Amino acid sequence: MADAPLDLAALERELRHSGLRRLAISWVNHAGATLVKVVPIGALAAAARVGVGFSPVSDAFRSDGVIDPAHGLARPDGDLRLVADLEALTSLEASSGWAWAPGNRRHRDGTPYAGDQRSCCQRLQRQLEHNGLTVQAGFELEWMVGLPTAEDRALEAVMAGGPYGADRLVEGLDYAAAIGDACDSAGLPWLQFHPEYGRGQFELSLAPGSPLEAADRLVLAKLLVQRVSRRFGWHCSFSPKPMAELVGNGGHLHLSVRRHGDPLLQGGSGPGGLSEAGASLLGSLLEHLPALLPLACNHPVSFRRLAPGSWSAPFQAWGIENRETALRLVPAGGDGAAAHLELKVADLTANPYLLLGAVLATVAEGLATSYPLPEPIEGDPARLGAEAPPRLPAGLAEASQAFGRSSLLRAALGETLHGSLLDSQQAECRRAEGWDDDTLLAASRWWPIVGGL
Incomplete structure (x- = not known):
């Protein structure tokens, strides 16, 4: 039997009760750098269903943060959605209201992005x-x-x-x-x-x-x-x-x-x-x-x-x-x-x-x-x-x-x-x-x- 879907409204109430007010959603690019977008807890459902925008160019960053012009992704076109995996959500620093969850990048229509590292590991x-x-x-x-x-x-x-x-x-x-x-x-x-x-x-x-x-x-x-x-x-x-x-x-x-x-x-x-x-x-x-x-x-x-x-x-x-x-x-x-x-x-x-x-x-x-x-x-x-x-x-x-x-x-x-x-x-x-x-x-x-x- 498949796991029951998360009750997002109940999860939001639980997080607010714990004093968690902000969610940091991260992923790791090709250079090994952890990148992040932050949403308020009130946007939890949207972060899990739709995600937040992230340009594919982020994988063209070198380890010093510079975009390498010869990289195949060094272009301004396109957009992806970083979708929070709320099954892995946890506290980052409860005393200051921060929660954390890893994310998977998808295309805007919800289909998987072939260049996403976490999705590859999961697959x-x-x-x-x-x-x-x-x-x-x-x-x-x-x-x-x-x-x-x-x-x-x-x-x-x-x-x-x-x-x-x-x-x-x-x-x-x-x-x-x-x-x-x-x-x-x-x-x-x-x-x-x-x-x-x-x-x-x-x-x-x-x-x-x-x-x-x-x-x-x-x-x-x-x-x-x-x-x-x-x-x-x-x-x-x-x-x-x-x-x-x-x-x-x-x-x-x-x-x-x-x-x-x-x-x-x-x-x-x-x-x-x-x-x-x-x-x-x-x-x-x-x-x-x-x-x-x-x-x-x-x-x-x-x-x-x-x-x-x-x-x-x-x-x-x-x-x-x-x-x-x-x-x-x-x-x-x-x-x-x-x-x-x-x-x-x-x-x-x-x-x-x-x-x-x-x-x-x-x-x-x-x-x-x-x-x-x-x-x-x-x-x-x-x-x-x-x-x-x-x-x-x-x-x-x-x-x-x-x-x-x-x-x-x-x-x-x-x-x-x-x-x-x-x-x-x-x-x-x-x-x-x-x-x-x-x-x-x-x-x-x-x-x-x-x-x-």
Whole structure:
């Protein structure tokens, strides 16, 4: 039986009773930037049925917000409607009256827009579910909290403390409490929070959900972290590499797969307990990883993080509990936890809907076609010399070429979306052409603040 339609009048009354008076409706463009339109709660029904206007040109924005003139969408024609998904509506900041919901873009006649990223993820998720496949996914997000030094040439940490240190937690205890409170108030389920390795760096692990839920949760979590940081008078940076001498920020993706309820990443005789089907889907992800890379690492600066020996997993390899392989299998353990995969290379410049949609298509391919799986890598791949696995593309231009050659991703995303993404990747390459590392890092130091501080 289909779910009963939302009672929009009752929902509006409930929101008003909770003190929520404004709804921010967001979507994520090709550059990985979250864009938004705001409506009063009184316009809730119209936002869900008709939507609010948004020009298709928004996907021609580069990561600095400039419209690339060579992009296929760099034209003034047309209009779309951003339709709020009220099933995913939640509080953004109840104390100031703000609610949030993700949106899907449609044509004005209500038909789907082929270039919409969230709709693509939703479509590919439904295809897997139709075939008896269930994917659970969740993101880890890393960020640094700081203030700019003179001339914005550095990120100055605002709290002392060592890697993973309780000293940093205690120094920033009010901040940590505010992050937890914001997540709880928004109904955002999370698993753990801790100081990370880098100076002024933290990590938040989100609870798993369906792929669409996982992507929505990441978008919401980034908004909450950004808001809490500003309330303290600080800035947060999700940049993959804010400073040359600092570690980078990742946005690791975890996922598990079941077919008709049976887990595919455990219970078999393969390495780490992989079943035959699990080994094939892992083999598919490994084979297509170069083409997936520009969706996981969306900006030229992403590839400054992917360096050998930096725990960023820049090799086309997999391992069992190996944090220097791009695909890390976490086997089922005596603690009762189910097996899952971690995509280590992803960072927070990615559009999570596109990344998850492409991963779903690659998983489906691995279960429809038998893919060989090489032996897992032990130790640091960078130290294996001639026996080292292939290096993943070392720059966005090379990764974009692999994406462009991928018939799998072209078919899964559709010609409109695939071609538009190629335009955006090439626009980012042109933007950074000729830059040295200092210029590149400075240009994206305060991501997601588009254009810098």
